[in-house]
Amino acid sequence: MPTTTKTTGVFTDEERGAMKERAKELRASTKRGAKADTEGPVLEKIAEMAESDRALAERLHVLIKAAAPALTAKLWYGMPAYARDGKVVCFFQSAAKFKTRYAVLGFSDEARLDDGTLWPTYFALTELTPDTEARVDALVRQAVS
Numbered sequence: 794m795p796t797t798t799k800t801t802g803v804f805t806d807e808e809r810g811a812m813k814e815r816a817k818e819l820r821a822s823t824k825r826g827a828k829a830d831t832e833g834p835v836l837e838k839i840a841e842m843a844e845s846d847r848a849l850a851e852r853l854h855v856l857i858k859a860a861a862p863a864l865t866a867k868l869w870y871g872m873p874a875y876a877r878d879g880k881v882v883c884f885f886q887s888a889a890k891f892k893t894r895y896a897v898l899g900f901s902d903e904a905r906l907d908d909g910t911l912w913p914t915y916f917a918l919t920e921l922t923p924d925t926e927a928r929v930d931a932l933v934r935q936a937v938s
Contacts, residue, residue, distance in 0.1 A: 807891045814871030831867040846887035852921050860933040895919050904936035
């Protein structure tokens, strides 16, 4: 299967770009201080996305903020993310970010999704139906419980 992703050394161009975005975010947070607006840059990043990714990201932003108002929106490797006490709980990865066929709603190890000895932490996302929205709401609420 042909790919248009260029690899330099160990990381793809997309991965290197994400690392550069993360370094930029860390420098900006140091300059702004702890009380800085972190939601504005998230909304700007969402506005830059392609239409299909943007629609998902905008709706997810609303759903996550409603389900867990204590989470703080922030950028994380150039992706919209939602954190508790500075630690990312969940994030949205657009399909365009790494040139994949679907977007991803991901949860970090800070999320309390534990269910036995095996549970999903990444969810492929192609559309937000009422059933999908209800599932996202339940996952986010569980993640912060």
